[in-house]
Amino acid sequence: MQLKVGDFCPLIGKNCVQLQCKFFCKIQGKDTNTGKDVEEWNCAIAFLPLLLIESSGQQRQTGAAVESFRNEMVKANEMNQQVLLAQMHGAPTPLLEG
Numbered sequence: 001m002q003l004k005v006g007d008f009c010p011l012i013g014k015n016c017v018q019l020q021c022k023f024f025c026k027i028q029g030k031d032t033n034t035g036k037d038v039e040e041w042n043c044a045i046a047f048l049p050l051l052l053i054e055s056s057g058q059q060r061q062t063g064a065a066v067e068s069f070r071n072e073m074v075k076a077n078e079m080n081q082q083v084l085l086a087q088m089h090g091a092p093t094p095l096l097e098g
Helices: 044-088
Strands: 024-030 037-043
Touching: 024 044, 037 044
Parallel strands: none
Antiparallel strands: 024 037
């Protein structure tokens, strides 16, 4: 069964007036699922679910990048601690020799 998208606007109580409405806008970019270019005109309110999903995906990517950066900083901090402890005890440090 195919669903047909209607033109009724609940804000003005009649069919969409498209470019005469401030909410009518164009979204341009790439579809993250297919990788295809997207250029579509529609009501900003109708775009909200799509934009919320995109925002969630971007937040997940940002969280993963921050976690990766944190892990690298933890490794670097542990290495610095080992070098400092070795220098305090007068032991040779393999990273600084040679």
